[in-house]
Amino acid sequence: MSQLVFDPSKVMDIDYTKRTEYLDGLEAIKAAHKVLKEITYTPSLPDKGYTNRSLYVNVDTLEITEKPVTQQMKDVFIGGRGFGLWHLWNAVKPATRWNDPENEIVISPGPVAGMTQYAGTGKSLVVSLSPQTDIPIDSNVGGFYGPLLKFSGFDALELQGKSDKDIILFIDGQKGLIRIEEAPTDPVDSHVLAEVLTHMYAENEADLPNISVVSTGAAAEHSLIGMLNFSFYDRRRKCVRFKQAGRGGIGTVFRDKKIRALVIRGPKVAGDMNHPADPETIAKTGIKYHKEIRENDGSQCMMRRNGTAHIVEIMDAYDLLPVHNFQFGSHPDTHKIDSAYWQSRCTQHTVDGCWYGCSMACAKGADGLVLKTGPYKGDMVTVDGPEYENAAGLGSNCGIFDPDYLLELNFYCDTYGICTITYGTLCAFVMECYQRGILNKERTGGLEMVWGNAEASLEMMHQMARGEGFGKLAGQGVKKLKERFIQNAWGDPQLITDIGMENKGLEYSQYLSKESLAQQGGYALTNKGPQHDEAWVIFMDMVNKQLPTFEDKAEALYYFPLFRTWFGLNGFCKLPWNDVAPKNNSSQPEAHKIPEHVQNYVDLFSATTGIQIDKEELIHQSAKVYNFQRVFNIRMGKGLRLHDAAPYRSMGPVTKEEYESRAERYDKQIVEEMGLDPVGKTTEEKMALHREWRTGRFSKLMDSVYTRRGWTLDGVPTLERLKELGLDVFPEVVEVVKQHL
Amino acid sequence: MKQLVIDFQKCDAGRNCNHECEMECAVRVFKVDDPKQAALQIKAYEDGGGHAVLCDQCGDCVVVCPTEALKRNKLGVVMIDKKVCVGCYMCIGFCEKEAFMRNSDWLTPHKCTSCGVCVKVCPHGALSIVDVPEPPVRII
Numbered sequence: 001m002s003q004l005v006f007d008p009s010k011v012m013d014i015d016y017t018k019r020t021e022y023l024d025g026l027e028a029i030k031a032a033h034k035v036l037k038e039i040t041y042t043p044s045l046p047d048k049g050y051t052n053r054s055l056y057v058n059v060d061t062l063e064i065t066e067k068p069v070t071q072q073m074k075d076v077f078i079g080g081r082g083f084g085l086w087h088l089w090n091a092v093k094p095a096t097r098w099n100d101p102e103n104e105i106v107i108s109p110g111p112v113a114g115m116t117q118y119a120g121t122g123k124s125l126v127v128s129l130s131p132q133t134d135i136p137i138d139s140n141v142g143g144f145y146g147p148l149l150k151f152s153g154f155d156a157l158e159l160q161g162k163s164d165k166d167i168i169l170f171i172d173g174q175k176g177l178i179r180i181e182e183a184p185t186d187p188v189d190s191h192v193l194a195e196v197l198t199h200m201y202a203e204n205e206a207d208l209p210n211i212s213v214v215s216t217g218a219a220a221e222h223s224l225i226g227m228l229n230f231s232f233y234d235r236r237r238k239c240v241r242f243k244q245a246g247r248g249g250i251g252t253v254f255r256d257k258k259i260r261a262l263v264i265r266g267p268k269v270a271g272d273m274n275h276p277a278d279p280e281t282i283a284k285t286g287i288k289y290h291k292e293i294r295e296n297d298g299s300q301c302m303m304r305r306n307g308t309a310h311i312v313e314i315m316d317a318y319d320l321l322p323v324h325n326f327q328f329g330s331h332p333d334t335h336k337i338d339s340a341y342w343q344s345r346c347t348q349h350t351v352d353g354c355w356y357g358c359s360m361a362c363a364k365g366a367d368g369l370v371l372k373t374g375p376y377k378g379d380m381v382t383v384d385g386p387e388y389e390n391a392a393g394l395g396s397n398c399g400i401f402d403p404d405y406l407l408e409l410n411f412y413c414d415t416y417g418i419c420t421i422t423y424g425t426l427c428a429f430v431m432e433c434y435q436r437g438i439l440n441k442e443r444t445g446g447l448e449m450v451w452g453n454a455e456a457s458l459e460m461m462h463q464m465a466r467g468e469g470f471g472k473l474a475g476q477g478v479k480k481l482k483e484r485f486i487q488n489a490w491g492d493p494q495l496i497t498d499i500g501m502e503n504k505g506l507e508y509s510q511y512l513s514k515e516s517l518a519q520q521g522g523y524a525l526t527n528k529g530p531q532h533d534e535a536w537v538i539f540m541d542m543v544n545k546q547l548p549t550f551e552d553k554a555e556a557l558y559y560f561p562l563f564r565t566w567f568g569l570n571g572f573c574k575l576p577w578n579d580v581a582p583k584n585n586s587s588q589p590e591a592h593k594i595p596e597h598v599q600n601y602v603d604l605f606s607a608t609t610g611i612q613i614d615k616e617e618l619i620h621q622s623a624k625v626y627n628f629q630r631v632f633n634i635r636m637g638k639g640l641r642l643h644d645a646a647p648y649r650s651m652g653p654v655t656k657e658e659y660e661s662r663a664e665r666y667d668k669q670i671v672e673e674m675g676l677d678p679v680g681k682t683t684e685e686k687m688a689l690h691r692e693w694r695t696g697r698f699s700k701l702m703d704s705v706y707t708r709r710g711w712t713l714d715g716v717p718t719l720e721r722l723k724e725l726g727l728d729v730f731p732e733v734v735e736v737v738k739q740h741l
Numbered sequence: 742m743k744q745l746v747i748d749f750q751k752c753d754a755g756r757n758c759n760h761e762c763e764m765e766c767a768v769r770v771f772k773v774d775d776p777k778q779a780a781l782q783i784k785a786y787e788d789g790g791g792h793a794v795l796c797d798q799c800g801d802c803v804v805v806c807p808t809e810a811l812k813r814n815k816l817g818v819v820m821i822d823k824k825v826c827v828g829c830y831m832c833i834g835f836c837e838k839e840a841f842m843r844n845s846d847w848l849t850p851h852k853c854t855s856c857g858v859c860v861k862v863c864p865h866g867a868l869s870i871v872d873v874p875e876p877p878v879r880i881i
Contacts, residue, residue: 290834
């Protein structure tokens with residue numbers, strides 16, 4: 001791989017302050033709002049990272065209550081995802097499903113969130129029962145809502161109940177007001193709605209950055225794959241931008257509750273609002289890290305130039321970029337959507353962090369896109385990203401290599417409120433089914449879902465937003481589509497099962513895991529479903545070759561899910577951990593863990609909360625929440641070995657074309673890994689050998705990982721493990737586990 | 742733009758003075774009796790000569806500041822608006838000259854604003870304020 005060099009002369013010259021505005025109807029929309037409930041409260045700032053209270057809102061009964069954050073909550077669950085899971089556990093019963101009123105959406109930023117001195121410290125964790133998986137989903141999201149929620153006085157927000165009319169929850173952390181408003185005529189799609197609401201609730205221009213809006217869009221209402229957009233005001237572009245709580249359909253739950261938006265007006269942010277125990281350590285650690293980015297980013301990942309899209313061509317070069325529904329790992333047209341292109345297309349003259357102090361600045365924006373299709377055809381918009389996942393999911397995985405169409409797909413996913421990763425994987429599945437005759441024009445209502453047909457993909461998405469046609473069906477997600485296609489006898493059930501890339505009901509994110517056993521486990525042996533944020537080990541396994549042995553892989557699937565869980569307990573972003581590394585990292589012991597950065601996190605937590613931890617305690621903190629979540633899954637009827645099963649497409653070649661496209665590699669594995677001779681065998685026979693070998697080693701990996709995690713071979717945490725973690729103090733947790741031992 | 746420059750033909754890196762420039766800056770600009778808090782720092786090399794840590798108003802910090810707290814004034818000097826600053830210290834981390842500074846007692850960082858108080862007190866006449874063209878904005 002040649003090192004990409006940044007060439008400023010190739011950056012497109014676009015006026016990044018120019019775009020279509022949507023503020024004309026603001027006054028009329030505001031006039032139609034009706035106050036349903038208003039209370040006053042006393043705003044407060046955190047003490048050592050915690051405000052020590054959470055806010056409960058029932059959108060049906062209009063109850064608004066403050067709850068104390070107990071010492072036990074802080075000790076066991078830390079914050080963020082931990083608080084979300086704890087509140088959700090108390091809110092639901094085993095029989096509760098996503099659209100029951102008792103299901104909650106919990107937003108919690110975590111004790112470190114809101115720090116302004118280190119990169120990636122503005123995250124909130126969103127937890128709910130997923131419409132796709134029926135178990136808890138957690139999503140780690142940037143934008144300003146979480147930190148401003150905390151600086152307005154709350155460590156978490158619980159939303160429960162179902163309203164019968166569209167409502168907005170407004171929290172004014174400056175004035176100490178909480179208001180539920182009926183919002184009958186508000187725009188539906190996020191890019192319009194959030195712009196209108198940001199200007200509606202800001203008292204003047206200087207107040208705009210103090211507003212953050214959580215919203216979704218039209219497609220969340222008609223599908224199970226809805227996501228939430230968390231806004232932040234981009235001062236240079238002078239527009240509202242978003243980060244997404246994407247996975248698992250939380251946007252769908254949001255609209256099922258008839259919540260149109262959450263709006264927060266926080267206090268003006270300063271550098272000490274967490275009131276940390278040791279601000280000096282935080283300042284020094286932050287400055288050290290900013291210097292590291294300045295010195296190393298340009299010769300390492302170039303996150304400041306490209307964001308996460310910097311890995312498109314790397315994945316392609318290592319045969320890991322998903323192409324045509326995860327069949328292949330590279331494509332001759334990848335150069336059309338590689339980082340060199342995005343470097344020229346994404347605006348480079350601006351800041352692009354999704355919270356203050358993020359020197360990694362990966363929240364790139366492509367300005368000046370004029371839309372070619374849909375309800376906003378002709379409008380000029382700013383598109384967030386595209387991130388790697390979007391370039392791969394909406395692009396290569398569907399055979400789409402036209403960057404403008406890719407941006408348009410990205411834009412509509414965002415404004416319609418659907419997850420780009422989920423949409424990419426489900427569209428790729430639909431396209432493969434179409435190519436293989438499982439679907440046809442009649443079955444798709446006229447959509448010609450062939451590889452590369454961006455217009456058809458866009459039309460399917462517009463249908464999803466309108467709640468009509470094949471698009472509405474597709475919005476049910478891969479799992480339900482598989483069931484439907486099999487039920488309708490539209491194709492070979494085994495083939496449909498093999499190529500539908502979901503696990504637990506959640507679509508795979510965009511890495512080709514066939515040649516990385518560690519990543520196969522990293523996807524399938526997860527709590528929430530196959531999302532790389534829990535165990536993105538493909539790079540260290542395949543590219544850096546840091547996990548050569550079976551034991552290394554099993555150990556990585558113990559350590560990294562716990563290490564990465566910890567980000568979500570505290571309000572950290574994962575990217576600053578390993579998208580830049582100290583110059584001497586490769587010579588350090590356990591280089592794949594980036595030990596200096598691990599120490600940074602230990603220091604930042606200790607300095608914020610005043611609780612001194614070390615790297616072992618960090619993992620122990622995560623293990624409590626991770627195992628609690630596993631038990632929660634079991635309580636909801638999943639979470640066992642059978643639910644960790646992976647589709648064969650994630651493990652090996654399903655079809656002849658896949659095998660024959662990489663025949664040399666596969667034949668060699670027959671010789672070297674299986675000790676057999678491929679000569680004289682048909683492709684089908686060789687595929688069968690591979691299937692046996694690959695599923696066998698995956699099963700062996702499951703055994704090893706479960707054992708390492710302190711679980712039974714059925715994937716159930718043992719009583720000893722619960723005791724070790726102190727989770728035995730919750731009798732109901734023990735009770736769930738006992739039924740499965 | 743106005744820029745503070747130092748002439749090391751005249752400055753002897755504090756060997757024969759009392760760092761009057763630093764003290765004047767600390768006391769008059771930052772109201773502290775500690776030359777370490779001054780926005781210019783004169784360092785002597787062991788084998789003779791020396792160098793100064795000071796802001797040349799290059800503007801890199803303006804580019805990286807997330808809140809637009811850093812802007813050039815009419816004289817081209819980069820000024821910090823403390824009311825807008827969120828204390829992220831990216832300006833410190835991204836300053837190649839290490840001229841952006843931090844006092845542990847203050848939330849916001851500080852640097853030289855070419856005010857010239859140091860110029861008047863230098864016993865060797867080594868400091869001066871010059872007018873130079875603004876460099877082009879860099880993509881950082």
